[in-house]
Amino acid sequence: MTSATATTTDRQFLLGEMSLTLDAIADVAVRRRPVALAPSARARIDAARRVVERIQQGGDGAPAVYGVNTGFGFLADVRISADQIRDLQRNLVRSHAAGVGPSLPVEVVRAMLLLRAQVLALGHSGVRAEVADLLVEMLNRGVTPRVPAKGSVGASGDLAPLAHLALVVMGEGEATVGDDATLLPGGEALRRVGLTPVAFEAKEGISLVNGTQCMVAQGSLALLLAEDACRIADVVGAMSLEAWKGTPRAFDPRIHAVRPHPGQAASARNLARLLEGSAIVESHRDCGKVQDPYSFRCMPQVHGATRDALAYARRVLEIEAMSATDNPLVFADGDELISGGNFHGQPVALALDFAGIGIAEIANIAERRIEQLVNPHLSSGLPPFLSEESGLNSGYMMAQVTAAALVSEDKILAHPASVDSIPSSAGREDHVSMGVHAADKLARIVDNVRNVLAIELLCAAQGLDLRGPLRPVAALAAAHDVVRARVPHLATDRPVHTDVATIRALLDDGSLLAAVRRHADLE
Helix, strand or coil, rough: CCCCCCCCCCCCCCCCCCCCCCHEEEEEEHCCCCCEHHHHHHHHHHHHHHHHHHHHHCHCCCCCCCCCCCHEEEHHHHHHHHHHHHHHHHHHHHHHCCCCCEEECCHHHHHHHHHHHHHHHCCCCCCCCCHHHHHHHHHHEEEEEECCCCCCCCCCCCCHHHHHHHHHHHCCEEEECCEEEEEEHHHHHHCCCCCCCCCCCCHHHHHHHHHCCCHHHHHHHHHHHHHHHHHHHHHHHHHHHHHHHCHHHHCCHHHCCCCHHHHHHHHHHHHHHHHCHHHHHHHHCCCCCCCCCHHHHCCCHHHHHHHHHHHHHHHHHHHHHCCCCCCEEHHHHHHHCCCCCCCCHHHHHHHHHHHHHHHHHHHHHHHHHHHHHHHHCCCCCCHHHHHHCCCECCCCCHHHHHHHHHHHHHHHHHHCCCCCCCCEEEHHHHCCCHHHHHHHHHHHHHHHHHCCCCCHHHHHHHHHHCCCCCCCCCCHHHHHHHHHHCCCCCCCCCCCHHHHHHHHHHHCCHHHHHHHHHHCCCC
């Protein structure tokens, strides 16, 4: 996985002390940075736990406190006797582990573990420190619960996904260990790495299942890939402009200074740097064309608007990652538990929907650039479908069709999930966010976008071949060389899908941007 610049991964991330940014989430979830609980976090956890224990000590005479000595959801008014508190917490986790469908990726589940441990580290959950310690050690020793992808409606938190995570904490459910994909019973997975399950006490089960950690985990990792795709789009778009014989005049900084959207300015700077000193541009300076098509000329405006949408989503997710999302919340300074609605995923759902709409436009405009390159009526002298012997060969005809199919799918996926709601828990939970749906859609859109960019990169490289002996400017020549090191020029037809997969891997392993950055700074 590629993403924004990695942070230091050779030292522990201290939960409760360091800021849990999206890049820090990826460091732990993807790059396996070790985690520890900061001493200050442990002190907060212990203080909140003492509040819960004081309620427990009251036995059946203690006041009713939701999630401590009552049922859940519609059953919140059902009082639970003191000798059934452990059964209550265990039954909650078992009953709520109702997810279905394929398993979430290991990286997403690791991010869920991290995010849930972070919530506990804030000291408003009321669990014992050993619960947080076990989550931390599951991360460090590579125990990953199996979490089905479907079952959350995104209010009362991501109940079903988090319950599957919590099953393993108490020694049930299923999990993998390390890089071995073999599913083991949860208790056995813990024992293999020297860990012991936790028997939940008062409030500990509900403190693991209430929250937005599934939608934030999936959304955060998808958002990092979306941000990376924006930088790739600037590079690939510049290559396409060179191959099409367009002009970089529309990237003049004076244009963008009078419309100062930050994303637009950043994209314009990238494009100007990538094309500065181009021999191909110089070769057609007096060609008579006045303006390029929007898909070239408006790259800063379109790519930049997406950057700004993603920046908003990042801000929301990073706030959420550092938030307490339990219900009820424990406030140790007032010796009080207060019921509320911080588990509701609406802020996250809206942000992820916006991010999905924004990143879908990167593929939308990229597909139009592909059309400009392969269509002989538009391509400034390039052969039909970029094939020297078109007719006998179809070249990239169907590659453009595949890109169009992906863009059309993205238009369907970009419909907001957050405008939907469906009541649950006998009407008690009567408005929900559908935040996990928004996160899942974003991940699927980003995957499609990166495939469209891979197709555009193939076409741009082929177009640059056909402009020889002219060579693009150094940064783009380096990008072209990376492509040609893995995929040869398309002289005669061959199965295109293998080339698309190869170029997609090049985008995902960071090789393209690394080659370009040796010659030009990118934002």
